[in-house]
Amino acid sequence: MPPMFRRRTLPELVAAVDLGSNSFHMIVARITDGNVHVLDRLRETVRLAGGLDERNQITAVATERALNTLGRFGQRVKDLPQGTVRAVGTNTLRKARNAAQFLAQAQRCLGHPIEVIGGREEARLIYLGVSHCVAQHEGHRLVIDIGGGSTEVIIGERFNPLHTESLHMGCVNMTRLYFPKGELGEMAWRAADIAARLEIQPIEQLYRRVGWQAGFGASGTALAIERVLREQGWSNDGITLTGLLQLRAHLIKAGHMQRVHLQGLSEERKPVFPGGVVVMLALFEALSIERMQVSDGALREGLIYDLLGRIRDEDVRTRTVDSLMRRFQIDTQHAGRVEATAISLFNAVNQVWALDETAADFLVWAARLHELGLSISHSDYHKHGAYIMENADLAGFSREDQRILALLVRLHRRKLSLKQAHALDAAQRLMVLRLAILLRLAVLLHRNRSENPIELATIKASDAWLKLRFAPHWLDQHPLTCADLELEAERIKPFDIRLKFS
DSSP: OOTTOOOOOOOSEEEEEEEOSSEEEEEEEEEETTEEEEEEEEEEEOOTGGGBOTTSOBOHHHHHHHHHHHHHHHHHHTTSOTTSEEEEEOHHHHHOTTHHHHHHHHHHHHSSOEEEOOHHHHHHHHHHHHHTTSOOOSSEEEEEEEOSSOEEEEEEETTEEEEEEEESOOHHHHHHHHOTTSBOOHHHHHHHHHHHHHHHHHHHHHHHHHOOSEEEEEHHHHHHHHHHHHHHTSOSSSEEHHHHHHHHHHHHHHOBGGGOOOTTOOTTTGGGHHHHHHHHHHHHHHTTOOEEEEESOOHHHHHHHHHHHHHTTOOHHHHHHHHHHHHTTOOHHHHHHHHHHHHHHHHHHTTTTTOOHHHHHHHHHHHHHTTGGGGTOSTTHHHHHHHHHHHSOOTTOOHHHHHHHHHHHHTTSSOOOOGGGTTSOHHHHHHHHHHHHHHHHHHHHTTTOOSSOOOEEEEEEOSSEEEEEESTTHHHHOHHHHHHHHHHHHHHGGGTOEEEEO
16 A cells, blocks of 8 residues: 555445345444444345346336335435445346446435445355354365345355355256246246256365365345245255255145245245245355354445455455565566556545545555466557456456456556546546546556656646656756657647646
8 A cells, every 4th residue: 555545444234135035135234342243133035036137137127126225225324434335236126227227316315335246255244254253163164145236255264265166056046047936836946957967067066075074055045945944844954955855845735925924034035036936056065064153244244354455454355466566477577667656646546536545445456457468469468458357257346346457457558548438427537537647657667667766856746737847967868768758748738737847
């Protein structure tokens, strides 16, 4: 982190919002001596996944349902400062073609930013939430979270996920596909089971080989199944394979969900229950699970602990960037020189250009990763690096984070264009433009890869110009740098920013 932006002290209150495919959840917690104490839990069934039409558009009815819920959540967190509420969307918002329009409305209702996270990032956060809410075990831990549109399967040790996977099946979409009218016949069940086993097959051997010493189910489906098994007397110690087989037999015998009467099964959960049971049983059989406990912790708790990590300077995103640098054999010394110069430029202009600590993070990460694509090819390496940044599974980063970082990597050299930034709002585009200019200058000034320092005497800025004054005779001694600065001045002129140097 740049030295002028040290993280603030821990806030008294924080909140997390999970825009799931079946339900929206929110928790509000008090932070006391670094410990999390949950004060409030809110949950509403929204069935966002059920509100996708045949074109993967969120319907007007589902949008209204979701916005009304977020409006109520927003009343609870409206007084919390920006940066203390972490809200994320999951599988349905990853799929929805009109997600951007929905999110614009949703953020206004909630009063705080909402990110869309990838499947593996969702899995990482779920594991983090479960790990903080169950007793510590020696060895590996298996965590399964069956959501409305996806199922996350994780093996980890203590607080560290080792293998994360997001499978494209959940209680809502499996119920819609195989039990659309509530019919629970043997043939429908067999078709659903085959589909689930095919989805699990790519990870089956790896997970069996790695193994685990304790298993936990998280979120609504696991909690509902555990409750039903316990109430029927089919299991008195978590979810068991024997209990699941009895449950399946009971559902098939009933033949239709209208004839299913199970103690512990709420009317709210009932419409999506068979799809969740299919997925859970398929995982038990595929991974040879005999018994699994359930955890109260899940994605929202993971969001809280991840947010606290960012505030405490324990940001997993920084570890991810460092890992990428090692993996792609980036020249760390050169990246460090570019980063230091970029920070100096940032320090001089951040107040005038309204760049905050979030912008500082992006600039530092982009400086470290700007040569990422060199491992593929020297030709157009900025484009290769941008592609990797936007499409890789990067722990800690939302899809929007990755899009911004990819843009900065792409724009650090050659043509300066914001055509690729069409998915960002106006404020984000302005931030990307200003950060790109700072990064481009830092890269330009270190083009000769010399270890000698850049002798910048002063840096000044306004909305319309950026002035660099070098030490006497420095530019005379570096004519190629002078030529590069002249070319760069022409490249940024169309964006109404004048680069002046002397």
